[in-house]
Amino acid sequence: MKNENGSGSVYKQKGKRRKCWIARVTIGFVDGKQKRKIIGTYETRKEAQAELLGYLNNPTLYSGKTFKDVRDLWYQGYSKNISNVTLKTLNAQLKKLDEFDDIKIKEIKLHSLQKFFDNIEASYGTKSYIKSILNMIFEFALKNEFIETNRVKFIELGKNEKIIERKIFTSEEIKILFNNLDSDNKFVKKMTYGTLILIYTGLRIGEFINLKTKDINLEKNVIYITKSKTSAGVRKIPISDKILSLFKDNIDNSKEYFFFNKKGNNYLYYNFLTQFNKMLELLNLGKHTIHDTRHTFATMLNNANANSTSIVKLIGHSDFKTTEEIYTHKDIEELRKAVNLLN
Template sequence: MKNPNGYGSVIKLGGKRRKPFGARITTGYSNNGKQTFKYIGYFETRKAAMQALAEYNANPYDIDLEKITIREVMDRFIKEKEQTIENLTLKSYKMYYRYLKPLHNKKIRDVKTIELQTFIDSMPQLSTGTLKNLKSFIGLVLKKAMELDIIDKDYSQFIKLPKHRNKIERKVFTEEEIAILWTNLNEFDYVDVILILIYTGMRINELLKLPKENINLEENTIIGGNKTKAGKNRVIPIHPKILPLITRRMSNKTFFLIPNKSEEGYYLYNNFRKNEFMKIMKKLGMEHTVHDTRHTFATMITDVSTNESAITQILGHTNIKMTRKYTHTNIEKMRKEMEKIN
């Protein structure tokens, strides 16, 4: 079947080639009326070349090899993979995509070892394991660029990772610091979110993605829900101290308890951490990570309670089934332990 005008074509190139099929598009016409072409890539089979041509026509991109950016190659790579990889892997790829934002608009042909090494060295907040995975992702992106004949060398193989980075040491919020947060409740937006985290032990993304429908103000409970099996669909009693904070946020006409600035979606973790949490910490003279709130709750409740079953259920650490049914007695036991916290 003949392709539509302007669609492009696949031709078999002469000679002994590992990738003999070229996918090309028409870019114009010469002075004597002949078509001019540009190749979007070379492939081992005609079928692969036709697939690439179809994908290009569905989502055209800049095929001027001198201008193609890292972001364009990443977009193409992720689009090709999203139907064939597990959802968790796809989420990881998108996270690495965001990490690479400083390099997004750089022409991929101009990115050499020095640029990649400088980028990796500028990410001291990431663990060695995360950096290793990020390096692997960069390698996959550069491999895709090599397949498209944009570059001919994978410079990610020369990236040197730190030997070991110590695990982040968690610091609990002291009683004095928690008192300061309460004092400044009406001074800074989102201090209430920090206090809710401290008094529920919820993971940050768990709270940021919490829909209001998961909050029951009649029974004063929250249905938690992410990361681990034990963490999903668990009931968290609302501590009396933060009940007014949650009630106030429930009065807003938003789907999520902690909406983003546009109030149309939830607040992304990186944005919340950078734009809210770290600014509040700086203004109040505190040095903490967001995850210190959960560590603080775990410390506070273990200081006042010996009921390990209730504690692990609240924190979502036990390997319970998602379908577990919480009886009223179970909830009241957890509430009793939680309310021992001052």
């Protein structure tokens, strides 16, 4: 049956083809002749007619926009309302989605998305963050009628099985760090003093890499943390005599950030982590997470019998139970001292 004029047409190609039915529409006229656009090829006439009807109801859906096209449109608006730090993290994760760039967003199937997340080598937290980005892009596409449904919602990430091995820096490892402060290797020298500051201040890595020069008072020997992940994290930290020289010798008041990279900017978390791991390897310090520095700080305070209120304030928690359960770890020698107190 012939469709009405202007409503497109469906016809069958000659020869043996699996998808022999073609749906097409007229999108304009050139020199009095129709300019046609093929929507797609299909196995049955019924499928072709259904797609043609879908196109006539919503031409935007068949615009042919790729994932990259839609992502870039979404990015233009979203990127204006986030901080530079968040933007850097976003850009790093968006690169992982490059494999979808040239695929029409309408044609990205759930099984392809699920396979991507099943195969990606990343922590549960990173996977969750990437899924969140992808969901925002697909929601944008849905609102603008580039897709009919947001398939991202159906992606499964699996169980969040957190296996955290907390390992504090031993006194011997800390000694190795101090011994390398005068290293001829500038990279080692920089990362050792950065790591020692983390160990003796208990700063979160985000607090450290975003620590501004103006928030370090070397007259009062105090660090001011003005932004943190929690309200309790906004605090003052006295600088230990043990590391005071590390601040005095390395501070550059012409720079905005205390611990700056080659370009004079603050480090990204992933860049700092990469260099931290490289330093551990070069100094044969074994495996440590960046959070082990914070655990070490809390444990050293606890071992020195610092009162719980002080520990809570220095760590930036709201109560001692959280600090004690998560951040303090008695080493074997401290435990030995404890059991030897028994009569």
